[in-house]
Amino acid sequence: MKLPFRKTEAIESPYSIEVKELTKCFGSFTAVDHISFQVKKGEIFGFLGANGAGKTTTIRMLCSLLMPTSGQATIAGYDLATQHKMIKRNIGYMSQKFSLYDDLTVFENMQMFGTIYNIPRKELKERIASSLEMLNLQDQAKTLVYSIPLGWKQKLAFATAILHRPKIVFLDEPTSGVDPIVRREFWDLIYAAASKGVTIFVTTHYMDEAEYCGRISIMSNGQLKLIGTPSELKERMGVDSIEQVFVKFVER
Amino acid sequence: MKELRQILKKEFTHIFRDKITLFLVLAIPIMLVLLFGFTISTDIRHANISVMDLSADSQSKALIEKITASGYFEVVSYPKTESDINHDFKDKNIKLAIIIPQNFEEQLTNERFVTIQIISDVSDMNVASVLNNYVKAILYSFTEEYNGNSSSAIELCTEMRYNPEANSVYMFVPGIITLIMIIVTALMSSITLSREVETGTMRMLLIAPVKKVYVIIGKVIPYMILSFISTILILVISVLVFHMPINGSVWLLLFVCIIFMLTAASCGMAISALVKTQLDAMMITMMGLFLPTALLSGFLFPIDNMPYFFQLLANIFPGKWFIIAIKDVMLKGSSFIDIWEYVLILFGMASALMFISLTRLDRRR
Structure with missing residues (x-):
């Protein structure tokens, strides 16, 4: 069932995500309404918006879980419409909902996801060892995920999501429900990944986290209303925190 | 893979x-x-029954003998009238009553057709149908022994073929x-x-x-x-x-x-x-x-x-x-x-x- 135009080459571009007029309708309801934006390679891009603004739908489309109704997107140089498989190989994903297997050990979880991403066995072992070292979880390799604290679980999920060295990681509210210290540590992990050239696409409800992003965008009713660096946006709205930007914007 | x-x-x-x-x-x-x-097996053993033998000849006795020998039934009384049967249902907890008509042997030999009446307690439908099947099976083998051929005198139960012991x-x-x-x-x-x-x-x-x-x-x-x-x-x-x-x-x-x-x-x-x-x-x-x-x-x-x-x-x-x-x-x-x-x-x-x-x-x- 291979289509003749399904190429495996990527397009060279300074952007790792390019979205043009992307739209998703569910029946008569337009969840995502002609949004366009670009994300540069290695950038930390914050994707903000009230609940139900269309953030999760957008992420699901960008991860090729959901077919867009119309519009185009290029993810890691691959066309969203025709190169699903290549996109899947080059992205990582982690959601607010903890999504590792509770009844498998830390090591088994990482091994399972590493293997389905086709990382060679020996290489995988080394990568798991170094991830666990980075997370300070070496001693927990054989612990069932069920019994480790939520903060560690979220960090573990992040490490698992970047195990196959994706070009882009989509993080859907990765820090909801964890304490401020773990959130800080989590952002250290994000910075470390970004410094290696991984593009981070993150949604959050914590406004202090929005300040950590290179650029942010604010979505409302399926449309992308604002986009820019945190300081640009604060200046444009004449306020001194992203929280005020958000509130002011949502009130309008 | x-x-x-x-x-x-x-x-x-x-x-x-x-x-x-x-x-x-x-x-x-x-x-x-x-x-x-x-x-939960619906096999029933030693069910209480009554037999009203109106002919009391050698063949009817042989039939009763066969019914008793099957092990499925225990004949607890030999009532003489229909009202005795009703009492047996109430007092002796019988599940089934068999009525052998008069001149059983004669009808079997000459007319090759006998109607044997069975009255069964259908308050438990499963038990009743299982017991009826047992009686049918016994009558079938009885007539077969008697005739030695298939022009049997009593209606047969064909569903029993693949599971003769029910x-x-x-x-x-x-x-x-x-x-x-x-x-x-x-x-x-x-x-x-x-x-x-x-x-x-x-x-x-x-x-x-x-x-x-x-x-x-x-x-x-x-x-x-x-x-x-x-x-x-x-x-x-x-x-x-x-x-x-x-x-x-x-x-x-x-x-x-x-x-x-x-x-x-x-x-x-x-x-x-x-x-x-x-x-x-x-x-x-x-x-x-x-x-x-x-x-x-x-x-x-x-x-x-x-x-x-x-x-x-x-x-x-x-x-x-x-x-x-x-x-x-x-x-x-x-x-x-x-x-x-x-x-x-x-x-x-x-x-x-x-x-x-x-x-x-x-x-x-």
């Missing part, structure tokens, strides 16, 4: 970590067969296999698939560059293997403990079981593709598949006795076709040519359901 192996490995790890489920899956079939075989275990085993396969294959796979949807791990698997088919079959195959083991356990117990015959080919029997397992697994997949939570998956599988299969597949209640609507409804549940097929193989010794239609129906259902679940998986969250 490496991905498929990994998913299989993971699924087996889930199963072996969950000792309680594993135990239930393997122990329940054994318990069910033993339970049905030993206790041994109920033979009827229950195919039903139990069906229900166990539905629990282990359909229920467990619908639960395991919807659990991944519920916990969000399904999304992780779908985002990964793995073929959807691998994800699904990798999750379902382990349960098919488990249910195959259960089926073999049930068969071994039925043969060793209850001396159930397998008159047809064992390989054909196992082949039909595998086809039904595919059908049950596809039911599980299709159900999990329609729901979002484990609880929904469980409720729908139990109420929408398990219960109708138990009630409509002909294993507890004969399909022929159902209202027409339910007879039609029974056709859409795969259990009915499977039970017919394995009963034929085990009791009648049918070969593939005799049962291919049933196998084809099961296979068709499996393919259709599998198609639905694969196309619906995209829409999962």
Whole structure:
């Protein structure tokens, strides 16, 4: 069932995500309404918006879980419409909902996801060892995920999501429900990944986290209303925190 | 294939970590067969009966002798009048009264036709019908001995042919296999698939560059293997403990079981593709598949006795076709040519359901 135009080459571009007029309708309801934006390679891009603004739908489309109704997107140089498989190989994903297997050990979880991403066995072992070292979880390799604290679980999920060295990681509210210290540590992990050239696409409800992003965008009713660096946006709205930007914007 | 192996490995790890489920899956079939075989068995022994012998000649005495010797009946009284019989029903707790008419021997020899009246206590319908069948079987063999030919004097029960002892275990085993396969294959796979949807791990698997088919079959195959083991356990117990015959080919029997397992697994997949939570998956599988299969597949209640609507409804549940097929193989010794239609129906259902679940998986969250 291979289509003749399904190429495996990527397009060279300074952007790792390019979205043009992307739209998703569910029946008569337009969840995502002609949004366009670009994300540069290695950038930390914050994707903000009230609940139900269309953030999760957008992420699901960008991860090729959901077919867009119309519009185009290029993810890691691959066309969203025709190169699903290549996109899947080059992205990582982690959601607010903890999504590792509770009844498998830390090591088994990482091994399972590493293997389905086709990382060679020996290489995988080394990568798991170094991830666990980075997370300070070496001693927990054989612990069932069920019994480790939520903060560690979220960090573990992040490490698992970047195990196959994706070009882009989509993080859907990765820090909801964890304490401020773990959130800080989590952002250290994000910075470390970004410094290696991984593009981070993150949604959050914590406004202090929005300040950590290179650029942010604010979505409302399926449309992308604002986009820019945190300081640009604060200046444009004449306020001194992203929280005020958000509130002011949502009130309008 | 490496991905498929990994998913299989993971699924087996889930199963072996969950000792309680594993135990239930393997122990329940054994318990069910033993339970049905030993206790819920509808075989009745030493039922109290009355015999009103109005002729009291040598043949009627021989018949009574034969009835007593069968071991199924205990003659507790010999009433003289109909009202005595009524008393026996109330006081002596008889299940059945047999009335042998006057001039029994003479009618049997000259007219070759005798009507023997049976009055039975139908307050428990199952018991009554089983006892009636016993009496019919005894009368049949009695007249056969007497005549030595088939122009028998008493109406016969043809349904008894494949199970002359009316041994109920033979009827229950195919039903139990069906229900166990539905629990282990359909229920467990619908639960395991919807659990991944519920916990969000399904999304992780779908985002990964793995073929959807691998994800699904990798999750379902382990349960098919488990249910195959259960089926073999049930068969071994039925043969060793209850001396159930397998008159047809064992390989054909196992082949039909595998086809039904595919059908049950596809039911599980299709159900999990329609729901979002484990609880929904469980409720729908139990109420929408398990219960109708138990009630409509002909294993507890004969399909022929159902209202027409339910007879039609029974056709859409795969259990009915499977039970017919394995009963034929085990009791009648049918070969593939005799049962291919049933196998084809099961296979068709499996393919259709599998198609639905694969196309619906995209829409999962």
